[in-house]
Amino acid sequence: MNYLLPTEFNCSKEVRKIIEQKLAALDAIADELPVFIVHDVRDFSVVYLSPNGLKLLGTDLKEVRRMGKEYLTRFFNPDDVAFYLPKFKERLKTGNRSKWFSFFQQVTTGEGRGFEWYLSAARPFFYDEAGEPLLSLTFALQLDPNHHLAEKAERLMEENLLLKDNYQRYASLTAREKELLQYIASGVKTAEISDRVCISQKTLNTHRRNIKKKLGVKTHYDMIKFAQAFNLV
Numbered sequence: 184m185n186y187l188l189p190t191e192f193n194c195s196k197e198v199r200k201i202i203e204q205k206l207a208a209l210d211a212i213a214d215e216l217p218v219f220i221v222h223d224v225r226d227f228s229v230v231y232l233s234p235n236g237l238k239l240l241g242t243d244l245k246e247v248r249r250m251g252k253e254y255l256t257r258f259f260n261p262d263d264v265a266f267y268l269p270k271f272k273e274r275l276k277t278g279n280r281s282k283w284f285s286f287f288q289q290v291t292t293g294e295g296r297g298f299e300w301y302l303s304a305a306r307p308f309f310y311d312e313a314g315e316p317l318l319s320l321t322f323a324l325q326l327d328p329n330h331h332l333a334e335k336a337e338r339l340m341e342e343n344l345l346l347k348d349n350y351q352r353y354a355s356l357t358a359r360e361k362e363l364l365q366y367i368a369s370g371v372k373t374a375e376i377s378d379r380v381c382i383s384q385k386t387l388n389t390h391r392r393n394i395k396k397k398l399g400v401k402t403h404y405d406m407i408k409f410a411q412a413f414n415l416v
Contacts (some may be wrong), residue, residue, distance in 0.1 A: 187231060189248055192223070194317070195335055202309055202318065218301075218323045221308055224275060224316050227268070229254050236323070239292040260289040260298055266347060271305055275316045280307045292325070295316070300326040355397050355412050361415065363390050368410030 187206040188199060209219065210233075212236050218236035222229060228251045237243055240258055247254055267286040274284050283306045289298035301323045308320035356364065358382075366376045377384045395401065398409050410416045 186244070189230065194311070198311065198317075200402075203293060209233075216322070218325075220321045220323070221320065222296075222319045224272075224307075224319050227255065228252060230318060238255065239290075241296075241333065258291050263288045275319070276309065280316065282306065286287065286408070288323075290323070302326060349398070349409070349412075352398050353365050353409065358392065360390060363387065364394055364406060364410055365415040367394075368407045368416045 187203050187210060192199070194202070202253050206396065209216070210231075213219070213233045213235065216233065218239065219233045220229060220236060221231040228245045232240075232244060232247055237247070237332075239249070241304060250257060255268070263286075267288065271284050271286070271388075278284075283304040285302065285304045288301050288303055291298060293299040303321055303323040305319050305321040307316040307318070309316075309318040311317040362380065363376065365377070373384055377387050380387075382390075395406065398406065400406055400409065403414075407416070
């Protein structure tokens with residue numbers, strides 16, 4: 184079982200023995216499970232990756248372990264990683280550790296090493312003597328590219344990244360501007376919006392220009408994307 188845990192993995196002999204037993208139990212049924220990965224949460228390097236996962240990535244366990252943190256940038260979309268990894272780290276510190284943390288991610292398992300969408304779920308797998316998470320376990324299910332979930336994952340990730348990168352712009356809108364943005368993005372006609380909020384169409388058009396300027400957008404479609412990302416529509 185020595186191959187299941189890197190020789191350089193820093194832990195006591197007692198902890199090593201328990202971890203190897205747990206990994207051996209997973210390894211024994213690896214062909215019956217989705218792709219699974221065990222990370223060292225101290226630096227999120229790979230401790231173990233199931234044979235099916237190694238095959239999909241076109242690599243071997245020795246090479247993946249040698250990569251260290253480079254594993255995340257080599258096989259995964261960096262924008263995705265920058266979004267979900269901090270959230271998972273925070274969950275490990277403050278959240279309910281018994282709950283699974285689910286997320287979409289793009290992995291280079293496609294033709295020509297292109298990205299394909301996966302639905303993944305992670306949680307702590309082993310705790311150290313102090314009761315702190317030492318290892319995490321992640322299961323990854325590949326999405327059918329023709330399934331609506333793959334399209335939805337793409338849209339959700341775009342919205343999440345837009346939200347992350349543009350929160351300050353959205354926050355600069357006044358309450359009235361957010362209200363108007365919601366109406367505009369919902370397809371309400373200009374005359375009807377004017378009647379609802381009791382302003383002239385000229386004033387509404389001024390608000391529209393100000394909203395576009397604050398959000399840094401030029402088109403109506405871009406305004407709709409902002410409204411969707413911030414749950415206005």
